Amino acid sequence: MSRSSVSLLIQQPDRMVTPMHSFLRSIRQFHAYLYPLSTPELLLRLQEASSAAQLSRTMNRLQAATWHTPTKDKATISNNILHVLTRHVLKGTQPKLRIEAASWLRLLVQAGLVTQPEEIFVTLVTAASRPLLQDNVAVDTSEQKCYLTMIFQCFWPFRHPYPAFSRQVFPANQVFYPLAPLINTTDMAVQDTLLSIFAELPTLDDPEIQTYLLPVTLQWSTSRDPERKNKKSTLCP
Numbered sequence: 001m002s003r004s005s006v007s008l009l010i011q012q013p014d015r016m017v018t019p020m021h022s023f024l025r026s027i028r029q030f031h032a033y034l035y036p037l038s039t040p041e042l043l044l045r046l047q048e049a050s051s052a053a054q055l056s057r058t059m060n061r062l063q064a065a066t067w068h069t070p071t072k073d074k075a076t077i078s079n080n081i082l083h084v085l086t087r088h089v090l091k092g093t094q095p096k097l098r099i100e101a102a103s104w105l106r107l108l109v110q111a112g113l114v115t116q117p118e119e120i121f122v123t124l125v126t127a128a129s130r131p132l133l134q135d136n137v138a139v140d141t142s143e144q145k146c147y148l149t150m151i152f153q154c155f156w157p158f159r160h161p162y163p164a165f166s167r168q169v170f171p172a173n174q175v176f177y178p179l180a181p182l183i184n185t186t187d188m189a190v191q192d193t194l195l196s197i198f199a200e201l202p203t204l205d206d207p208e209i210q211t212y213l214l215p216v217t218l219q220w221s222t223s224r225d226p227e228r229k230n231k232k233s234t235l236c237p
Contacts, residue, residue, distance in 0.1 A: 052100035112164030
């Protein structure tokens with residue numbers, strides 16, 4: 001090989017590396033097709049996922065594997081999946097991984113694939129209400145906003161005309177008590193989402209909720225924003 005050719009390869013390493021990566025990726029995909037992992041192996045991979053991408057890939061493969069699982073075994077597998085995802089949300093060390101796990105919990109609720117949706121609400125409420133402090137320094141609230149939005153979206157399967165769940169399994173008001181103190185936030189987007197969540201509850205008579213809710217609704221009653229006035233009337237008819 002001439003010196004100029006060697007120099008060209010050194011200056012443009014991607015010309016060799018990119019095709020090699022594509023080739024190795026194809027081999028891995030082909031191997032996965034010929035030798036699919038068992039459900040226990042996939043559950044272990046889900047537990048050991050260290051990134052949002054790994055978790056999502058494993059969940060997709062688990063969904064495909066569960067589809068072909070005998071009915072008598074599906075409940076056990078689903079419970080194991082929920083347990084692992086919940087652990088990632090509450091114990092995960094990376095925000096993106098926690099949010100990805102939470103989004104899968106939301107998806108399972110929206111698809112009507114859980115038997116006790118209240119457990120998912122508990123997980124998301126716990127994640128959203130944990131202190132936003134690290135070494136006594138305030139941190140970014142974007143993760144909290146994600147959880148609050150997911151909580152609100154988890155109410156959709158209870159709505160008409162095609163509810164996935166009956167009102168008998170609607171979460172109890174107590175589940176949402178930890179969110180009430182957050183209404184005092186100065187972040188208007190967070191406050192707005194919180195009030196949307198509480199507007200979904202069948203009753204708001206609980207003192208644990210009213211103590212925080214009433215001052216805000218009174219303030220909104222004088223607002224010039226028609227949307228806020230409308231939401232205030234929904235909360236306090």
